Amino acid sequence: MSGQGAPTIFVDGEGARVVIVASRWHTEVMDGLIAGAQAALAEAKVTDVTVVRAPGSFELPIICQAYARQGYDAVIALGVIIRGSTPHFEYVSAAATDGLSRVALDTGVPVGFGLLTTDDEQQALDRAGLADSPEDKGREAVEAALSTWNVLRTLG
Template sequence: MSANGAPTITDIDGRGLRVVVIAAQWHTRIMDALVDGATRALTAAGVEDVTLIRVPGTFELSVAASRLAASRPDAIVCLGVVVRGGTPHFEYVCESVTVGLTQVSVATGIPVGFGVLTVDNEQQAIDRAGLPGSSEDKGAEAAQAAVYTALALSSFE
């Protein structure tokens, strides 16, 4: 299980932070759950200034994050899901979004929470989406990681 070894992030005080959540639209049930998880985590952290942007698919997350980073939010949370199919499309999309979001984060210094599920089948995505019965909530984890990192880095400004 991928959650083995995950840190427990608690008591995050994100009051005053501005966070952008960018979410793909493919696999609506899973994506809506990831957005709900991110929203719950941001609310629990006290983040009130949250903007949600929806893009068509996971591939478009990188360009959206790059453009929205220009508005200098404190953190960006990117949510998507790519389910392996019978063609190399899975590998291309997964690699491009991983590299693209990493480049946005490194080039801008803005933490990017990586909530992109890369799975072999829809059930694996459901298990990680924070739905009732899911074993993980990757939307919440991505939001927590982005806010926690933003707070950790703010002590060096």
């Protein structure tokens, strides 16, 4: 598992307005990621949360960008792309990753990166934050975005 060595992050998100943008593909994985993100937001005292579903991971950047431009303090992008036997995986993964980076840089709004790119479904389930999952990437995406939001707030 790649989660070894991950820091423990405690964040204060009180007063933040946050949107979770989640792909519709791979329902079990996505349900886990969303639940982990929502739990982390609640623990961080974020009460203004919107959840939006995207058709797929490729569409995450444009939807995240639209919400970032609407005054949200942080955007949480959740999706899963599982490798297949065609180059589709590489194209969609690269486009979604690059697009989400651009959203953060172009808008100045932190984007929590919860886009799983895995070789198989089991790897995705292992990262989904389910009861038997060793990792919770939905939670980690929230922690990263809110931590970044807190740093940016100190700059004024």
